[in-house]
Amino acid sequence: MRRPQASRRGVRHVYLFDMKTLAPDEHAAVRRILADLKGRPGPLLEVLHAIQAELGFVPEEAVPVVAEGLNLSRAEVHGVVTFYHYFRHHRPGVHTVSICQAEACQSMGAAALTAHAKRSLGIGFHQSTPNGRFTLEPIYCLGNCACSPAVMIDGELHGRVTPERFDELIAQGSVKS
Amino acid sequence: MTTTVYVPKDASALSLGADAVAAAIIAEARRRAVAVNVVRNGSRGAFWLEPMVEVALTSGRVAYGPVQPKDVPGLFEARFLTGAAHALALGPTEEIPWFKGQQRLTFARVGIVDPTSVADYVRHGGYQGLGKALAMEPAAIVAAVTASGLRGRGGAAFPTGIKWKTVHDQRAAQKYVTCNADEGDSGTFADRMLMEGDPLTLIEGMSIAGIAVGATQGYIYLRAEYPHAHRALNTAIAAAYQAGYLGEDVAGSGKRFDLEVRLGAGAYICGEETSMLESLEGKRGEVRVRPPLPAIKGLFGQPTIVNNVITHASVPWIMANGAQAYADYGMGKSRGTLPIQLAGNIRRGGLVERAFGLTLRELLYDYGAGSASGRPIRTIQIGGPLGAYVPPAHFETAVDYEALAGVGALLGHGGIVVFDETVDMARMARYAMEFCAVESCGKCTPCRIGSTRGVEVIDRILAGEDGERNLKLLEDLCETMVQGSLCGLGGMAPFPVQSALKHFREDFRAPGK
Numbered sequence: 001m002r003r004p005q006a007s008r009r010g011v012r013h014v015y016l017f018d019m020k021t022l023a024p025d026e027h028a029a030v031r032r033i034l035a036d037l038k039g040r041p042g043p044l045l046e047v048l049h050a051i052q053a054e055l056g057f058v059p060e061e062a063v064p065v066v067a068e069g070l071n072l073s074r075a076e077v078h079g080v081v082t083f084y085h086y087f088r089h090h091r092p093g094v095h096t097v098s099i100c101q102a103e104a105c106q107s108m109g110a111a112a113l114t115a116h117a118k119r120s121l122g123i124g125f126h127q128s129t130p131n132g133r134f135t136l137e138p139i140y141c142l143g144n145c146a147c148s149p150a151v152m153i154d155g156e157l158h159g160r161v162t163p164e165r166f167d168e169l170i171a172q173g174s175v176k177s
Numbered sequence: 178m179t180t181t182v183y184v185p186k187d188a189s190a191l192s193l194g195a196d197a198v199a200a201a202i203i204a205e206a207r208r209r210a211v212a213v214n215v216v217r218n219g220s221r222g223a224f225w226l227e228p229m230v231e232v233a234l235t236s237g238r239v240a241y242g243p244v245q246p247k248d249v250p251g252l253f254e255a256r257f258l259t260g261a262a263h264a265l266a267l268g269p270t271e272e273i274p275w276f277k278g279q280q281r282l283t284f285a286r287v288g289i290v291d292p293t294s295v296a297d298y299v300r301h302g303g304y305q306g307l308g309k310a311l312a313m314e315p316a317a318i319v320a321a322v323t324a325s326g327l328r329g330r331g332g333a334a335f336p337t338g339i340k341w342k343t344v345h346d347q348r349a350a351q352k353y354v355t356c357n358a359d360e361g362d363s364g365t366f367a368d369r370m371l372m373e374g375d376p377l378t379l380i381e382g383m384s385i386a387g388i389a390v391g392a393t394q395g396y397i398y399l400r401a402e403y404p405h406a407h408r409a410l411n412t413a414i415a416a417a418y419q420a421g422y423l424g425e426d427v428a429g430s431g432k433r434f435d436l437e438v439r440l441g442a443g444a445y446i447c448g449e450e451t452s453m454l455e456s457l458e459g460k461r462g463e464v465r466v467r468p469p470l471p472a473i474k475g476l477f478g479q480p481t482i483v484n485n486v487i488t489h490a491s492v493p494w495i496m497a498n499g500a501q502a503y504a505d506y507g508m509g510k511s512r513g514t515l516p517i518q519l520a521g522n523i524r525r526g527g528l529v530e531r532a533f534g535l536t537l538r539e540l541l542y543d544y545g546a547g548s549a550s551g552r553p554i555r556t557i558q559i560g561g562p563l564g565a566y567v568p569p570a571h572f573e574t575a576v577d578y579e580a581l582a583g584v585g586a587l588l589g590h591g592g593i594v595v596f597d598e599t600v601d602m603a604r605m606a607r608y609a610m611e612f613c614a615v616e617s618c619g620k621c622t623p624c625r626i627g628s629t630r631g632v633e634v635i636d637r638i639l640a641g642e643d644g645e646r647n648l649k650l651l652e653d654l655c656e657t658m659v660q661g662s663l664c665g666l667g668g669m670a671p672f673p674v675q676s677a678l679k680h681f682r683e684d685f686r687a688p689g690k
Contacts, residue, residue: 041477044459049401049440076460083461083618086401086443102363103558103605104594107521108549140445140612141361142402143369144189145594146224146519146526155404159192 034069057088093135104145179212181233187220188405195228201246219374221288222528287374306496318389324500326512331485332589343472347480352392362561364520364592368486372406376413382489445616506532521594552597560589563669565676602681613670624667641687
């Protein structure tokens with residue numbers, strides 16, 4: 001029980017004893033976030049949101065730092081990080097593209113749009129393009145159900161997205177930083 | 178003279194290009210040296226007309242839509258700032274038939290006011306309900322909410338007044354008011370529209386709840402998929418603090434009420450109230466065993482009100498206009514109005530607020546104008562991913578909690594997703610089980626294991642393996658999940674499956690059989 005288990009893509013490490021550590025600037029960011037938020041009631045989700053907002057994901061190396069900062073066990077923090085779909089475990093691409101998979105969007109062709117997106121970007125869900133530009137994610141309802149199918153790119157919502165419109169949006173994201 | 182032009186900032190309107198339209202109007206006005214004040218309102222909810230631009234005339238507002246940036250020079254050319262004719266002109270907004278028959282109580286100000294302005298909110302009748310509540314004994318506020326007949330709009334339809342009374346009657350050093358804004362059901366967007374278009378109504382409603390039950394702290398638990406609503410709420414909360422409507426002295430009453438937004442993190446289960454409380458405490462969103470009820474031991478173990486956005490947002494109208502005025506709307510045990518959301522494959526989708534009692538057919542054909550694809554409607558799913566599929570034979574059913582229960586359906590949060598005849602109901606049933614498997618919190622076995630087994634059994638049926646036996650097995654499995662699950666996720670995920678089996682059994686055959 002000394003080495004981290006080998007992890008396949010999309011499967012979490014089990015935290016054992018040989019923890020990798022955060023880069024110094026990441027470590028400083030996590031410590032600052034903890035100092036800001038730890039006095040608030042029930043702060044763990046807020047802390048994880050702040051870490052993801054700053055670093056783009058919640059690195060597993062942050063777990064022991066957060067656990068110590070909030071006086072929780074690593075298991076508790078790990079349990080929360082992995083419970084919620086929103087928290088990512090890997091550094092995402094420059095742009096995150098989320099395609100709604102829920103019923104309203106299905107009724108307007110979300111399955112075909114998703115197949116097109118996967119083909120067009122050459123990746124599946126929870127994967128990033130080799131150039132690191134795009135990460136593709138499924139999402140379950142964006143509240144845009146009268147304008148289906150819906151896509152969110154970096155927090156911007158798009159409605160009635162056809163495959164052609166999808167390609168235009170991706171082309172814009174390919175030139176924008 | 179400066180003309181005020183309204184361009185929605187609602188997320189759905191933005192998804193159709195409203196920001197570019199606003200920018201085009203500002204640029205064109207500057208080019209023509211015309212004074213225009215662009216106000217970013219919420220959406221009126223006719224998404225088939227978005228982006229819908231309104232011009233404020235002395236006689237009222239006139240609407241144009243759907244407007245794209247390329248239309249803007251032509252609108253100026255046609256003198257739309259005077260309400261003149263144009264191919265996109267819709268006439269006075271209030272006279273558009275789609276809006277005219279609606280009964281907007283909870284949504285009275287959505288799409289009308291500037292959501293960032295307390296002054297505009299007050300000008301349109303805002304904070305009258307709080308004013309009346311502050312002049313009453315807390316128990317009288319609770320009694321008024323009970324008398325209005327308001328039931329929880331999140332889906333469970335529990336009488337709001339009874340919940341409030343339970344919290345009111347508890348003795349505790351700290352009580353909480355929470356708002357469940359984890360609107361995860363597909364086909365629903367009423368919470369989002371209200372939070373973006375008239376967030377102060379929610380803030381006022383929660384403040385009244387706090388005064389009524391003696392709670393000084395409120396939390397809005399908002400789903401992370403709603404970044405626009407997050408910004409709108411934070412802006413409005415800051416404005417309410419600034420204007421003295423939140424904080425240690427609410428509207429000069431000497432009573433305290435603080436409010437903040439907490440973000441969820443993409444877990445559908447956190448729309449279940451005890452799971453939401455766990456999540457607010459910073460834990461895994463696992464469902465709690467009841468009793469104790471949240472009204473007795475809720476957030477951080479204290480007495481807590483948990484109500485949906487629309488429930489909270491209905492209270493200011495009730496307090497301002499009287500409980501009886503609200504109860505005069507509706508039918509049977511469903512009193513008041515319901516914001517119904519028409520979604521999916523529908524030509525005229527959007528938000529229709531009407532008293533309970535209109536039929537599904539009126540909604541789908543009079544408001545919705547049939548499917549977007551033009552093909553016949555084969556089924557609708559009401560109440561989100563845990564709601565039953567309803568066949569056309571039941572479209573005469575009234576929108577009413579009990580009437581829908583009578584045909585094996587449920588109203589839930591009032592979202593209706595429309596499917597045309599191309600839908601494959603076996604695939605939708607499989608999706609319901611798959612969704613439950615992805616979103617199960619894992620605490621109870623029927624939900625955690627049953628949903629995965631459900632997907633497998635449906636796959637075997639579709640592969641032609643022992644069809645009749647596996648259909649029977651699927652029905653048994655559904656029954657086990659309904660009876661044995663700890664909460665509504667596992668307990669209701671079989672509803673779409675059972676209804677698909679009942680009404681569309683022909684879809685559960687292997688290809689070629």
